[in-house]
Amino acid sequence: MEFALSEDQRLLQDSLKGVLAGAASLDQIRKIAVGDAAAIGALETALDDFGLAALMVPEDDGGLGLGALDAVIVQEQLGYHIAPSRFLATAVAAKVFRTTGSEYLAALASGEMRIGLALTELFSRRDGAGLEAVKDKLAGKALLALSADGATHLLAADTKGRVHLVAAPATRTAMQTIDRTRTFHEVAFAGEKGALSISPLPEQIAFARLLVAADTLGAAQAMIDKAVAYAAERQQFGRVIGSFQAVKHMCAEMAAKLEPGRALIWHAGHALDTGDTEGPVMANLAKSYMAEAGTFIARTATEVHGGMGFTDLVGLHYWFKRIGVNRQLFGSPEQARETAARLQGFAA
Amino acid sequence: MKLDLDPEYEAFRAAIAETLAKNARLAPTSEDKGYKNAKRIAWQKLLIRHGLAARTIPKAYGGYGAEPDILKARIIAEEFARSRLPGPMAGQGISMFVPTLLELGTEEQKQAYIRPTIEGEMIWCQGYSEPGAGSDLAALRTSAVEDGDDYVINGSKIWTSTAKQADMIFCLVRTDPAAKKHEGITYITFPMTTPGIEVRPLVDMTGTANFNEVFFTDVRVPKSGVIFAPNKGWQVANATLTHERGMLGDPNATKARFLELVTLMKSESVNGERLIDNALLRDRLMKLQSEVYAMQANGLRITTTRLKGEQAGLAGLIVKLNGCDLNHEIARLAIDALGELGILYEEGEHLRADGSWQWRYMYDLGLIIGGGTAQIQKNIIAERGLDMPREPKLAKA
Numbered sequence: 012m013e014f015a016l017s018e019d020q021r022l023l024q025d026s027l028k029g030v031l032a033g034a035a036s037l038d039q040i041r042k043i044a045v046g047d048a049a050a051i052g053a054l055e056t057a058l059d060d061f062g063l064a065a066l067m068v069p070e071d072d073g074g075l076g077l078g079a080l081d082a083v084i085v086q087e088q089l090g091y092h093i094a095p096s097r098f099l100a101t102a103v104a105a106k107v108f109r110t111t112g113s114e115y116l117a118a119l120a121s122g123e124m125r126i127g128l129a130l131t132e133l134f135s136r137r138d139g140a141g142l143e144a145v146k147d148k149l150a151g152k153a154l155l156a157l158s159a160d161g162a163t164h165l166l167a168a169d170t171k172g173r174v175h176l177v178a179a180p181a182t183r184t185a186m187q188t189i190d191r192t193r194t195f196h197e198v199a200f201a202g203e204k205g206a207l208s209i210s211p212l213p214e215q216i217a218f219a220r221l222l223v224a225a226d227t228l229g230a231a232q233a234m235i236d237k238a239v240a241y242a243a244e245r246q247q248f249g250r251v252i253g254s255f256q257a258v259k260h261m262c263a264e265m266a267a268k269l270e271p272g273r274a275l276i277w278h279a280g281h282a283l284d285t286g287d288t289e290g291p292v293m294a295n296l297a298k299s300y301m302a303e304a305g306t307f308i309a310r311t312a313t314e315v316h317g318g319m320g321f322t323d324l325v326g327l328h329y330w331f332k333r334i335g336v337n338r339q340l341f342g343s344p345e346q347a348r349e350t351a352a353r354l355q356g357f358a359a
Numbered sequence: 360m361k362l363d364l365d366p367e368y369e370a371f372r373a374a375i376a377e378t379l380a381k382n383a384r385l386a387p388t389s390e391d392k393g394y395k396n397a398k399r400i401a402w403q404k405l406l407i408r409h410g411l412a413a414r415t416i417p418k419a420y421g422g423y424g425a426e427p428d429i430l431k432a433r434i435i436a437e438e439f440a441r442s443r444l445p446g447p448m449a450g451q452g453i454s455m456f457v458p459t460l461l462e463l464g465t466e467e468q469k470q471a472y473i474r475p476t477i478e479g480e481m482i483w484c485q486g487y488s489e490p491g492a493g494s495d496l497a498a499l500r501t502s503a504v505e506d507g508d509d510y511v512i513n514g515s516k517i518w519t520s521t522a523k524q525a526d527m528i529f530c531l532v533r534t535d536p537a538a539k540k541h542e543g544i545t546y547i548t549f550p551m552t553t554p555g556i557e558v559r560p561l562v563d564m565t566g567t568a569n570f571n572e573v574f575f576t577d578v579r580v581p582k583s584g585v586i587f588a589p590n591k592g593w594q595v596a597n598a599t600l601t602h603e604r605g606m607l608g609d610p611n612a613t614k615a616r617f618l619e620l621v622t623l624m625k626s627e628s629v630n631g632e633r634l635i636d637n638a639l640l641r642d643r644l645m646k647l648q649s650e651v652y653a654m655q656a657n658g659l660r661i662t663t664t665r666l667k668g669e670q671a672g673l674a675g676l677i678v679k680l681n682g683c684d685l686n687h688e689i690a691r692l693a694i695d696a697l698g699e700l701g702i703l704y705e706e707g708e709h710l711r712a713d714g715s716w717q718w719r720y721m722y723d724l725g726l727i728i729g730g731g732t733a734q735i736q737k738n739i740i741a742e743r744g745l746d747m748p749r750e751p752k753l754a755k756a
């Protein structure tokens with residue numbers, strides 16, 4: 012037995028890190044956050060060139076043929092660098108298409124088909140949102156669609172819990188969240204015809220949630236790294252604040268919360284790849300675990316920075332907000348736990 | 360233990376409730392934003408006239424001039440929370456500087472500053488923290504050098520809330536660099552329009568500039584601005600800090616927010632179910648309510664010790680730590696209850712309460728840090744409240 016990333020996986024991690032260090036440096040992220048088209052384009056190109064779209068597409072369809080664990084590693088890096096990316100949506104689509112047949116996989120890998128996710132209403136419906144499907148034609152509105160910007164197609168949920176692949180409607184309205192690194196939209200449907208209609212499988216929902224957990228894992232790791240580095244530099248009372256037990260304990264508690272989360276996420280990714288029946292349970296638990304750990308780490312890392320953490324100066328808040336949004340995406344931690352309970356027959 | 364109030368106090372409560380109800384239509388709303396907003400100032404003056412603000416400040420200085428009565432103060436706070444009308448103005452001038460001045464200021468200073476401050480016409484900022492002096496406030500280095508009847512100030516401050524809007528600053532400066540760390544500090548006030556002051560707003564995580572950097576270059580200010588005495592600034596600052604920590608953990612303010620959360624959970628639905636009908640969310644709400652009630656009861660206990668002229672001890676020392684944490688957690692539940700829509704932050708059809716729950720979630724984290732961090736509060740609780748040994752002091756003055 013070996014519970015560790017493979018050589019290839021570490022390579023994937025490191026090379027992506029290299030790309031992101033440049034194209035998603037904090038300076039670049041600040042530009043992206045205010046909608047700077049050049050910065051957004053540069054990052055998009057860098058990630059396209061890296062081949063993220065093809066990652067989970069089987070080799071026969073022109074992809075790299077990698078799995079859920081690899082995707083998790085990628086998403087963690089994106090979270091670490093708070094990089095916007097269509098990767099999460101693409102990976103979920105690839106997972107769906109791998110079940111439904113290969114028709115769309117080549118287009119997904121080549122970047123011809125660019126996916127956004129309009130799945131919010133699978134988990135919670137508010138303000139009259141929710142799509143009605145009549146004979147494969149969709150009407151209604153979806154809130155907080157992810158990566159709808161520039162998407163050619165959406166995976167969109169209807170009120171019966173079915174998910175449709177549909178050409179992205181032209182009408183969408185930006186919904187500005189606290190997290191300016193990513194864009195969310197309200198999308199209005201007016202009879203668009205679904206090309207494909209499925210009942211999402213537990214492992215597909217679980218995978219989407221696992222990727223969000225991985226994003227939080229990365230973002231939380233970045234916050235811990237920053238807190239530890241700051242504590243080693245900042246002096247008060249004639250000593251570095253990292254020498255105060257109070258500060259050390261805050262950092263140690265963050266690490267103690269995070270590390271098991273990382274292991275759980277790896278395990279869940281692996282289990283989804285091998286088809287282990289526990290995979291979806293673990294992935295849902297990972298979403299819940301990281302939502303809670305992330306909330307704690309986002310707050311604690313800010314506290315370690317004192318007033319500096321509250322300002323825009325060190326940009327720590329971008330990570331804080333990314334984690335805050337992830338907590339609510341694709342269902343609350345309570346919902347993820349409820350799903351895990353149901354999958355195990357603990358609840359009807 | 361006897362919890363019912365004497366009839367005199369019950370009558371007082373009824374009178375307050377009536378006054379508030381009668382004047383409710385004059386209250387400023389969320390539309391009336393900003394400092395020196397005419398409606399807010401008019402409301403504040405009305406409150407003072409009725410003894411609902413600046414209640415114990417002597418008439419000579421523009422206050423209502425009542426005898427201090429902690430029970431009445433508490434009843435007033437409770438009635439504001441109950442009526443959900445905007446309470447008296449707070450802020451660093453009213454809640455921190457004025458009490459300090461009353462304690463330690465000269466007659467002339469009181470005459471000059473108290474009335475405009477409590478009426479909301481004079482805004483103050485607190486110039487304590489510096490880049491190198493946060494938790495270790497006594498490490499501050501901004502210098503003030505005597506020159507005839509003046510001091511000449513050089514240096515800089517950071518995290519100065521409302522410096523941009525402030526007319527005046529109360530500021531800690533080093534007047535005796537040769538003295539021990541805590542002994543060479545002076546507490547001085549001066550107008551923010553004095554030449555040589557530059558204010559640079561600092562944007563914070565909420566996306567607004569709630570605080571600033573303030574730079575002093577040869578700022579010449581009269582010695583008459585010193586509060587109490589030169590080189591006694593540390594004592595004065597501590598008096599102010601006590602008032603700040605009381606303000607930051609106020610259980611009535613927390614209760615008012617809790618009630619807003621209850622309203623939110625009763626009025627919002629998800630998947631066709633009212634949030635308050637969701638057992639998980641309701642359980643979290645009740646857990647918070649237990650803490651809100653506990654802090655309110657703790658407040659009653661503090662009130663009683665103060666009535667007897669005793670120190671509140673641990674009950675008092677924990678207020679800032681617990682109160683700020685509770686505010687942050689109340690905002691967190693509001694966001695969680697709103698779920699996906701709880702993450703919205705800018706104008707738009709689906710935004711709730713102007714994004715104020717997110718704003719509070721972040722700003723309340725700021726207040727967990729500001730006014731003495733949670734860790735420093737815990738040190739104080741352990742050392743002063745539990746008499747535990749102090750951390751070895753490695754710092755040299």
Ligand SMILES: Cc1cc2nc3c(=O)[nH]c(=O)nc-3n(C[C@H](O)[C@H](O)[C@H](O)COP(=O)(O)OP(=O)(O)OC[C@H]3O[C@@H](n4cnc5c(N)ncnc54)[C@H](O)[C@@H]3O)c2cc1C
Pocket residue numbers: 245246247248252255256257258314315316317318319321484485486487488489490492493494495517518519520521570725726728729730731732733734735738
């Ligand atoms: C919203 C907000 C408003 C503010 N408004 C004002 C204002 O109007 N005027 C003003 O003068 N200041 C203001 N401040 C500044 C505030 O008082 C300081 O931020 C605070 O005292 C902490 O100092 P610091 O930021 O330098 O953090 P640091 O002191 O550098 O602290 C960094 C970390 O080290 C920890 N630490 C430091 N020393 C110890 C120790 N001895 N033991 C254990 N842990 C320790 C802290 O708890 C913290 O986690 C404001 C701050 C905020 C966040």
